[in-house]
Amino acid sequence: MSPTDVAVQETAASAATHPIVNDLNIQVATVNGSGSQTANMVLFRSIFQMGIPVSGKNLFPSNIAGLPTWYTIRASKDGYVGRKREVDILVAMNIETARDDVMGLESGAMVVYDEPLKLSALRDDLIFYPVPFDTLVAASCPDAKLRRLVRNTIYDGVLAQLLRIDRQQIEAALKRQLGRKVKALSINQAALESGYEYAAEHLTKQDPFVFEPMERTRGKILIDGNAAAALGALMAGVTVVAWYPITPSSSLCETLIDYLRKYRIDSETGKATFAVIQAEDEVAAIGMTIGAGWAGARSMTSTSGPGISLMAEFTGLGYYAEVPAVIFDVQRVGPSTGLPTRTAQGDILSTAVLSHGDTKHLLLLPASVAECYSMATQAFDLAERFQTPVFIMSDLDLGMNTWMSDSFEYPTTPPDRGKLLDADTLARLGDWGRYRDVDGDGIPYRSLPGDGMPAYFCRGSGHDANAQYSERAEDYENNLTRLARKFDTARGAMPAPVIEREGDGPIGVIAYGSTHWAMLESCDQLRQQAGVRPAYFRLRAFPFSSDLGAFIDRCERVYVVEQNRDAQMLALMRMELSPDRLAKLRSVLHFNGLPVDARTITDAILAQEGQALAPVTDAQIA
Amino acid sequence: MATTASTPRKKVNRIGLELRPYRGSKTTLCAGCGHNAISERIIDAFFEMGIEPSRVMKLSGIGCSSKSPAYFLGGSHGFNGVHGRMPSIGTGAVIANKQMIAIGVSGDGDSGAIGIGQFVHLMRRNLPIIYIIEDNGCYGLTKGQFSPTADLGSKLKTGVVNDLPPLDMCTLAIELGASFVARSFSGDKKQLTSVLKAALSHRGTAMLDVISPCVTFNDHVGSTKSYAYSKDHDEPLGEVNFIPYFQEIDVEYEAGSTYSVKMHDGSHLLLKKLDADYDPTDRLEATRLLHETRRRGEFATGVLYVEPDKEDFIELLNLVDAPLASLPLEQVRPTERAFAEIMEGLR
Numbered sequence: 001m002s003p004t005d006v007a008v009q010e011t012a013a014s015a016a017t018h019p020i021v022n023d024l025n026i027q028v029a030t031v032n033g034s035g036s037q038t039a040n041m042v043l044f045r046s047i048f049q050m051g052i053p054v055s056g057k058n059l060f061p062s063n064i065a066g067l068p069t070w071y072t073i074r075a076s077k078d079g080y081v082g083r084k085r086e087v088d089i090l091v092a093m094n095i096e097t098a099r100d101d102v103m104g105l106e107s108g109a110m111v112v113y114d115e116p117l118k119l120s121a122l123r124d125d126l127i128f129y130p131v132p133f134d135t136l137v138a139a140s141c142p143d144a145k146l147r148r149l150v151r152n153t154i155y156d157g158v159l160a161q162l163l164r165i166d167r168q169q170i171e172a173a174l175k176r177q178l179g180r181k182v183k184a185l186s187i188n189q190a191a192l193e194s195g196y197e198y199a200a201e202h203l204t205k206q207d208p209f210v211f212e213p214m215e216r217t218r219g220k221i222l223i224d225g226n227a228a229a230a231l232g233a234l235m236a237g238v239t240v241v242a243w244y245p246i247t248p249s250s251s252l253c254e255t256l257i258d259y260l261r262k263y264r265i266d267s268e269t270g271k272a273t274f275a276v277i278q279a280e281d282e283v284a285a286i287g288m289t290i291g292a293g294w295a296g297a298r299s300m301t302s303t304s305g306p307g308i309s310l311m312a313e314f315t316g317l318g319y320y321a322e323v324p325a326v327i328f329d330v331q332r333v334g335p336s337t338g339l340p341t342r343t344a345q346g347d348i349l350s351t352a353v354l355s356h357g358d359t360k361h362l363l364l365l366p367a368s369v370a371e372c373y374s375m376a377t378q379a380f381d382l383a384e385r386f387q388t389p390v391f392i393m394s395d396l397d398l399g400m401n402t403w404m405s406d407s408f409e410y411p412t413t414p415p416d417r418g419k420l421l422d423a424d425t426l427a428r429l430g431d432w433g434r435y436r437d438v439d440g441d442g443i444p445y446r447s448l449p450g451d452g453m454p455a456y457f458c459r460g461s462g463h464d465a466n467a468q469y470s471e472r473a474e475d476y477e478n479n480l481t482r483l484a485r486k487f488d489t490a491r492g493a494m495p496a497p498v499i500e501r502e503g504d505g506p507i508g509v510i511a512y513g514s515t516h517w518a519m520l521e522s523c524d525q526l527r528q529q530a531g532v533r534p535a536y537f538r539l540r541a542f543p544f545s546s547d548l549g550a551f552i553d554r555c556e557r558v559y560v561v562e563q564n565r566d567a568q569m570l571a572l573m574r575m576e577l578s579p580d581r582l583a584k585l586r587s588v589l590h591f592n593g594l595p596v597d598a599r600t601i602t603d604a605i606l607a608q609e610g611q612a613l614a615p616v617t618d619a620q621i622a
Numbered sequence: 623m624a625t626t627a628s629t630p631r632k633k634v635n636r637i638g639l640e641l642r643p644y645r646g647s648k649t650t651l652c653a654g655c656g657h658n659a660i661s662e663r664i665i666d667a668f669f670e671m672g673i674e675p676s677r678v679m680k681l682s683g684i685g686c687s688s689k690s691p692a693y694f695l696g697g698s699h700g701f702n703g704v705h706g707r708m709p710s711i712g713t714g715a716v717i718a719n720k721q722m723i724a725i726g727v728s729g730d731g732d733s734g735a736i737g738i739g740q741f742v743h744l745m746r747r748n749l750p751i752i753y754i755i756e757d758n759g760c761y762g763l764t765k766g767q768f769s770p771t772a773d774l775g776s777k778l779k780t781g782v783v784n785d786l787p788p789l790d791m792c793t794l795a796i797e798l799g800a801s802f803v804a805r806s807f808s809g810d811k812k813q814l815t816s817v818l819k820a821a822l823s824h825r826g827t828a829m830l831d832v833i834s835p836c837v838t839f840n841d842h843v844g845s846t847k848s849y850a851y852s853k854d855h856d857e858p859l860g861e862v863n864f865i866p867y868f869q870e871i872d873v874e875y876e877a878g879s880t881y882s883v884k885m886h887d888g889s890h891l892l893l894k895k896l897d898a899d900y901d902p903t904d905r906l907e908a909t910r911l912l913h914e915t916r917r918r919g920e921f922a923t924g925v926l927y928v929e930p931d932k933e934d935f936i937e938l939l940n941l942v943d944a945p946l947a948s949l950p951l952e953q954v955r956p957t958e959r960a961f962a963e964i965m966e967g968l969r
Contacts, residue, residue: 221968237954239946263956271942275717280743287710296947297718410961449699459702
């Protein structure tokens with residue numbers, strides 16, 4: 001018996017007495033284009049169906065086939081759904097990355113690997129389970145041409161057996177995933193079965209990781225942020241959609257097209273109550289959106305960073321000529337082409353002031369799929385209420401990954417079409433001017449082509465309150481001042497910030513968007529490890545609520561946590577906050593293209609706090 | 623018996639409107655600018671066709687030409703957007719309200735240079751719009767630089783010679799899919815009015831390239847877009863007559879000497895033939911004519927190409943009859959039951 005065998009035996013003994021239940025992070029390393037997505041979703045869904053909180057993150061290349069891809073599935077009995085850095089279970093299917101994948105593991109992790117890769121020789125502090133995938137797939141799938149596609153399903157079977165995933169649940173998940181494809185289902189069932197049997201007969205459990213049924217996902221849905229946003233647009237009554245394909249936003253419009261075709265064809269006439277145009281580029285996409293918004297349609301486009309850059313001129317027109325438009329920015333890593341399949345919160349600053357001149361835009365900051373849905377609906381109301389482009393700042397992590405969520409709410413209010421001129425209003429106003437602020441809120445009344453109300457000439461050039469061309473200094477200044485007043489009015493109508501955690505010390509944290517999930521977990525880590533209970537303020541919109549200042553006043557130090565290099569949200573705060581408040585702000589930044597994890601935030605905050613923290617006692621932790 | 627002095631009745635059109643609502647604000651373009659003449663012809667054509675101004679959307683990009691929608695149809699909604707991007711604004715607006723009549727005014731720089739991508743795709747979609755290029759071969763508003771339609775060898779006032787060949791917007795439009803393509807000259811009152819009226823009866827993209835001399839920067843000897851050159855080298859395909867659907871066809875024409883095209887709305891476009899049998903519905907012939915006249919240093923004017931029954935973009939989209947912009951809530955928000963079904967599918 002070698003020393004390694006002794007170590008493994010000890011681990012096995014300890015695993016039996018100290019199992020780790022429903023708290024593990026699985027990473028599957030494959031090659032993209034190999035059909036691994038089905039296998040991964042089956043695994044993900046079966047954990048979900050067992051009632052265990054689960055999250056999945058697809059780390060994929062900007063490529064169609066042949067490059068490394070990783071999918072991580074995190075199950076967390078405590079409900080944490082942010083990314084976890086440490087991998088507990090590696091499924092190594094890719095020869096290109098296998099060595100690095102194994103070397104990066106923490107001691108004690110388990111590895112299911114393709115036997116010919118001979119990974120067990122690399123380290124002696126891991127638990128290895130070799131599986132002869134080629135032999136198994138050859139036996140279970142007679143058609144050689146299809147083997148490539150079902151090979152990955154075998155690891156589902158192996159993991160199900162090793163981790164005690166309910167067999168009925170994994171079979172149900174497979175059916176759910178491939179239900180309509182009868183042949184695909186049957187060959188995948190066979191592959192699943194062969195993995196299961198192989199593990200049962202040949203692998204002795206030595207690791208401590210197990211799943212046990214819970215009740216924490218009952219009634220919940222699984223959806224990605226792009227689909228959720230599409231659903232929000234559908235329920236908002238969007239009528240004109242103009243878009244140009246770009247990762248990671250394409251699936252937003254593609255899903256929306258599916259919904260529109262299913263739910264928005266007039267049953268009597270068979271005609272569409274919507275138009276979707278795949279434009280020639282992002283400039284045309286936003287141009288169509290603004291043209292349709294001017295003519296009174298609820299219009300939208302969806303894009304990512306490079307598209308946002310192209311839309312700069314048009315969104316300035318939308319701001320200055322006061323035309324509603326809804327723009328989804330599913331952020332990816334820049335600058336330039338950057339990393340198209342990686343996530344970031346890197347468009348915040350440039351989008352807030354997108355376009356030349358004194359331009360400022362309304363931004364919504366969804367943190368969850370539920371907010372992708374609700375904010376999408378809300379964005380159309382805000383765009384019409386404030387007659388301006390509204391941006392929903394999603395990101396790749398939120399938009400393309402599948403998340404658990406409570407069911408979404410059916411909208412209870414009709415669309416807010418904002419201040420549309422009608423006969424009564426016209427009679428009340430007497431003398432209407434398109435850009436006249438009659439209510440003191442900076443928001444004028446607008447008429448639409450074909451509505452029978454007085455017409456006006458909409459333009460991006462200088463204009464007076466009556467929409468006449470003007471280069472007069474007072475006209476320009478009055479107009480810009482009114483636009484600032486309108487922006488200020490919007491401040492109170494944007495989604496309010498949320499105090500996610502009440503604190504009891506000097507420290508506050510501010511986060512927004514998909515950073516939220518790691519931030520929540522980090523709050524718990526800070527409490528457990530350092531006895532720090534930070535107050536957590538989650539931003540949900542720009543312009544900022546006045547509550548932001550009040551929150552900072554309550555704290556001695558406030559960490560603004562975001563996923564970009566240049567502290568972009570903090571930079572926006574510099575535009576709006578007084579120097580004494582700014583002096584309290586510190587940054588925690590994460591910008592490597594991967595979704596931020598709690599550990600990164602916790603370590604960064606603790607490092608900056610340094611000696612300011614008192615030693616922690618057990619009593620404090622409890 | 624008392625007599626009252628009767629004031630002469632003002633001329634009204636077939637829907638009872640005087641000319642006034644068809645006029646716009648005072649032009650700020652140079653005196654003698656060809657664009658002003660085009661605005662006048664637009665006023666005439668819309669007045670004579672009896673188009674209700676409130677049913678019209680005016681769209682434009684940036685440049686001298688694009689300012690002009692403020693100078694006609696003051697009772698119509700207008701949108702003067704960004705440089706070269708009128709096509710996308712127009713596309714969105716027409717889709718939002720398909721009951722409106724859209725007229726877009728652009729320039730040769732606006733459509734031929736910065737906006738050529740959008741020009742291409744609007745033509746390709748056959749969007750229902752009258753798309754006018756007020757073509758003067760130069761950038762007037764930035765003081766006369768060459769545009770992409772300036773002829774090879776034409777000279778700026780400063781003596782700079784254009785050393786790149788021009789784009790022919792009509793040839794392009796025919797190739798790209800526009801279903802009505804015409805060229806005219808801002809100084810040809812009769813032809814331009816007839817072409818505009820025919821364009822108003824057309825369903826689909828009606829692209830009108832109107833040579834419109836820039837009196838300030840491009841009307842000198844050496845310019846191929848000057849008044850003098852245009853008058854000398856204008857090669858009309860023959861007289862253009864247009865009979866709207868609401869008029870009896872009482873124009874006499876010699877059988878065999880006139881080409882008659884029945885427009886989609888029942889109107890008739892009558893083109894008096896020159897020596898050759900020119901068939902304006904033949905795409906290849908139209909393209910050949912454009913190449914041949916250009917080789918001779920001439921430009922053919924009139925309706926060059928028309929495809930009256932081609933499916934337009936709005937038909938392709940299969941939209942409901944009412945404008946998308948004003949659909950009621952029950953038509954645009956799925957029911958609570960449908961929503962519950964969606965949620966159930968996500969569990």
